Amino acid sequence: MARNNLVVPQASHALDQLKFEVAQELGIQLSPDGYNGNLTTYNAGKIGGSITRRLVQIAEQSLGGANNFR
Template identity: 40%
Template sequence: MARNNRTVVPESRAMLKQMQYEIASEFGLYGASYGGGADTEFASELGVTGSSIGYGTPYLGHLTSRDNGSVGGEITKRLVKQAEQSLFK
């Protein structure tokens, strides 16, 4: 079966990535292990993005599937909530 896991609106990729790091930070998953611990909302402006594996992305190999799934689930909840609010305005 082919994977259809593509972003429908490619311009939203940066917003979704930022939301991912903000939620992970709220859950205490991102930043604590790197000594950075910076608020991810301002981390990119400050040039603090955690440890890197050489490709400009932080290494997050210590996170479990359950941790990552909880972040993904929270993203979905928030996006649904935003969509509902925009429909009922």
């Protein structure tokens, strides 16, 4: 039972696309049908961490740069 609700539900497709893009960059094969039960915790963490890193970069760029708050 997923409890992570998207603030912007329309972003679901973009987040899925980002997940597959990041996994491909890391050389991790994801199942196109959505079932990834054979994915190791380590690889899932690599994908999630990379997605988070990229989303933070996007947010920093949209705010005008990473160094504004340091």
